[in-house]
Each structure stands twice: as C-alpha cells, then as structure tokens.
Amino acid sequence: MNYSDLQLNTDLKDSLNALERGNRMPHAFIISGGSESERKTLAEHLSAWAVCGSDKNRPCGSCKNCQNAFERAHSDIYYAKSSGKTKIYKADELKWIVADASIKPNQADRKVYVFEECDKRLPEISQNILLKTIEEPPQDILFILTCENSKTMLETIRSRATTLNLGYEKEQNEEYVELAEEILRGILSSSELELLKATYKLSDRFSAIQTLDTVVDILGDGLSMQSGFEPSDNTAVAELLCGKLTKSQFLALIEITISAKQKINQNVSLELLSTWLCSQYRKTVW
Ligand SMILES: [Zn+2]
Known part of the structure; x- marks a missing residue:
C-alpha cells in the first residue's frame, strides 16, 4: 500500500x-x-x-x-x-x-x-x-x-x-470533570447565563453523556457528604453543593440529569437538550 x-x-x-x-x-x-x-x-x-x-x-x-x-x-x-x-x-x-x-x-x-x-x-x-x-x-x-x-x-x-x-485517542476524563463542575457551579450561580453557557458546551453526544455521568457522580458525592459520608473525589464542588442544596434538590437534580442522558440516546438535538436541562435545573434550585 x-x-x-x-x-x-x-x-x-x-x-x-x-x-x-x-x-x-x-x-x-x-x-x-x-x-x-x-x-x-x-x-x-x-x-x-x-x-x-x-x-x-x-x-x-x-x-x-x-x-x-x-x-x-x-x-x-x-x-x-x-x-x-x-x-x-x-x-x-x-x-x-x-x-x-x-x-x-x-x-x-x-x-x-x-x-x-x-x-x-x-x-x-x-x-x-x-x-x-x-x-x-x-x-x-x-x-x-x-x-x-x-x-x-x-x-x-x-x-x-x-x-x-491513528494515535492517541484523547483521554477526556479531565475535560468531562471540568465541564461537569462548570455546569454544577452554574446551577448554584444567581445568573442564568452562566448555566446556559456551561450546558451549551455539550458539543457532541459521546462527551455529553460522559459529562452528564460525571455530573451525577459529583451530585452523588455531595449527597453522601450531606449524610455524613466522606466521598472519594471531587470534594471542592461537592462541598459547595452540600452547603447549598437540600436533599430533595439533590435527588431532583440527579433525576433530571439521568433523563437528559436518556434523551441523548433517543437522538434529541443537543441544542434542545441544553435548553431543557437549563430550565429543569433552574426550576429545581431557584
Ligand atoms: Zn489502482
């Protein structure tokens, strides 16, 4: 050849x-x-x-x-x-x-x-x-x-x-964690723009699913901290969430994020999904 x-x-x-x-x-x-x-x-x-x-x-x-x-x-x-x-x-x-x-x-x-x-x-x-x-x-x-x-x-x-x-397949874990944290900070922020900006960075299906999985993990960590357990990772953002969210808000956010993942697998456009996600998160927390 x-x-x-x-x-x-x-x-x-x-x-x-x-x-x-x-x-x-x-x-x-x-x-x-x-x-x-x-x-x-x-x-x-x-x-x-x-x-x-x-x-x-x-x-x-x-x-x-x-x-x-x-x-x-x-x-x-x-x-x-x-x-x-x-x-x-x-x-x-x-x-x-x-x-x-x-x-x-x-x-x-x-x-x-x-x-x-x-x-x-x-x-x-x-x-x-x-x-x-x-x-x-x-x-x-x-x-x-x-x-x-x-x-x-x-x-x-x-x-x-x-x-x-052809070479290095990108190890994207860090990228996912960064964006997941940005989304979670956006949820806590008083400005809707910050959350919108973060969710609009979900640019392709694969990385969107990975990022949302990470969001669920961090929320899970925050929830465990609230119940007195010591989580393994992501403590900074999890701690921030722990101080600001109620247990039922944690559970609602996890549920919303899991439904968002299902929507991605059903081919919903990422633009629509970002808007939906933003409004659902906002309803839960603000
Ligand atoms: Zn030939």
Missing part, C-alpha cells in the same frame, strides 16, 4: 502491511484517533485499496478505479449522507445502505460504505440498524467507520471490525 501522504505510526503501518500481504480485507474497519483530516485520508486510501484493479501495491493510484475513488466518484464507494440540523445518519439512510449492501458491485470487486465521524453522527440506536449487516456481512463488502474515540461504537461492532488507531 502506498502511504506517502499518510503520517502513520509504525504499529499501524505494520498491521496494514500484514493485512495486505495476507490479502485479507476485513469486512469492517474502525478508524479512530488522530485528527479528522487524518481519518478522512486513511478512509479514502482504504476505499481505494478495496476497489483498486492493480495486482500489487494497492491502491496504485493510477488505475481508473483508484482515480474515481480518490475523487470520491466511484460507483462502488458510498459515503453515507448525514442530514438534518443534528447532522446524524438518519434511519432511512442506514436502512437503504443495509439493503443496497446485498446488491453486487458495479465496476470493482468490492463495495465500500464509509461512515464518517460516527461519534457525532451515528448514535447507538442507529448503530443497531447496521449491526446485523456487520455481523453477517454479504460477500465483498467493506464498511469503514471513522470516529474520534472507538469507545463510542457498540462493543458488538468493535469486536467484528478491525480497529486502526
């Missing part, structure tokens, strides 16, 4: 070389880590590899299949279309792909479907639509899913795909 314009780490080059030597093309790749443009470039290379007509050193870059692939104009390579305000892959689009995947390729030996930035566009509920096709793939199919963090993909999908990690 020709990696000249790809900055790949050695491990990744080794695994791609091994796949190529064995002429083993998996049915699904997950490309994670790195930057969005690196993921995009690798997805294009793998698509071209899958359709290239050359016998060796694929993708050759010069055959008709490769040229069309790199121009994103190959009839056997389909980039899933995101739509709507939330830019997610809608169920209709995914169902169409599942049906189309069982039809033979036009020009190449394989058909390729590319799903980009799945952390933002392919929530769990939608991943389920693809699950059966990934579990029992039709002949000559390649699914390529790109994402910042592969943990956003269902375990059942990850276990059937070859994951190519």
Whole structure:
C-alpha cells in the first residue's frame, strides 16, 4: 500500500502491511484517533485499496478505479449522507445502505460504505440498524467507520471490525470533570447565563453523556457528604453543593440529569437538550 501522504505510526503501518500481504480485507474497519483530516485520508486510501484493479501495491493510484475513488466518484464507494440540523445518519439512510449492501458491485470487486465521524453522527440506536449487516456481512463488502474515540461504537461492532488507531485517542476524563463542575457551579450561580453557557458546551453526544455521568457522580458525592459520608473525589464542588442544596434538590437534580442522558440516546438535538436541562435545573434550585 502506498502511504506517502499518510503520517502513520509504525504499529499501524505494520498491521496494514500484514493485512495486505495476507490479502485479507476485513469486512469492517474502525478508524479512530488522530485528527479528522487524518481519518478522512486513511478512509479514502482504504476505499481505494478495496476497489483498486492493480495486482500489487494497492491502491496504485493510477488505475481508473483508484482515480474515481480518490475523487470520491466511484460507483462502488458510498459515503453515507448525514442530514438534518443534528447532522446524524438518519434511519432511512442506514436502512437503504443495509439493503443496497446485498446488491453486487458495479465496476470493482468490492463495495465500500464509509461512515464518517460516527461519534457525532451515528448514535447507538442507529448503530443497531447496521449491526446485523456487520455481523453477517454479504460477500465483498467493506464498511469503514471513522470516529474520534472507538469507545463510542457498540462493543458488538468493535469486536467484528478491525480497529486502526491513528494515535492517541484523547483521554477526556479531565475535560468531562471540568465541564461537569462548570455546569454544577452554574446551577448554584444567581445568573442564568452562566448555566446556559456551561450546558451549551455539550458539543457532541459521546462527551455529553460522559459529562452528564460525571455530573451525577459529583451530585452523588455531595449527597453522601450531606449524610455524613466522606466521598472519594471531587470534594471542592461537592462541598459547595452540600452547603447549598437540600436533599430533595439533590435527588431532583440527579433525576433530571439521568433523563437528559436518556434523551441523548433517543437522538434529541443537543441544542434542545441544553435548553431543557437549563430550565429543569433552574426550576429545581431557584
Ligand atoms: Zn489502482
């Protein structure tokens, strides 16, 4: 494979070389880590590899299949279309792909479907639509899913795909704690703006869920402190909450945060969710 314009780490080059030597093309790749443009470039290379007509050193870059692939104009390579305000892959689009995947390729030996930035566009509920096709793939199919963090993909999908990690998958725990604390301080603040600003930072589904989980943890800590228990972490904000909230307010806030998480899994837009969350929190505390 020709990696000249790809900055790949050695491990990744080794695994791609091994796949190529064995002429083993998996049915699904997950490309994670790195930057969005690196993921995009690798997805294009793998698509071209899958359709290239050359016998060796694929993708050759010069055959008709490769040229069309790199121009994103190959009839056997389909980039899933995101739509709507939330830019997610809608169920209709995914169902169409599942049906189309069982039809033979036009020009190449394989058909390729590319799903980009799945952390933002392919929530769990939608991943389920693809699950059966990934579990029992039709002949000559390649699914390529790109994402910042592969943990956003269902375990059942990850276990059937070859994951190519372009590098460091961001360890976001600290980021989540920071935003969760900002939201909780916003709840205690007398200005609605502070809370709104914090909840509007919930920018993608995966990190929104992680952040809300952290909010629930910190609230739980505050509640334990109020009951005389010593919590393990996050004491500063938990202590602040402990001094200002009643037990029933703690419980109501936890309940609201858990419902917000459920809404994310049901595909509610994050903008709507932030507004809803803000008004519910406000009603409880002010
Ligand atoms: Zn080629």
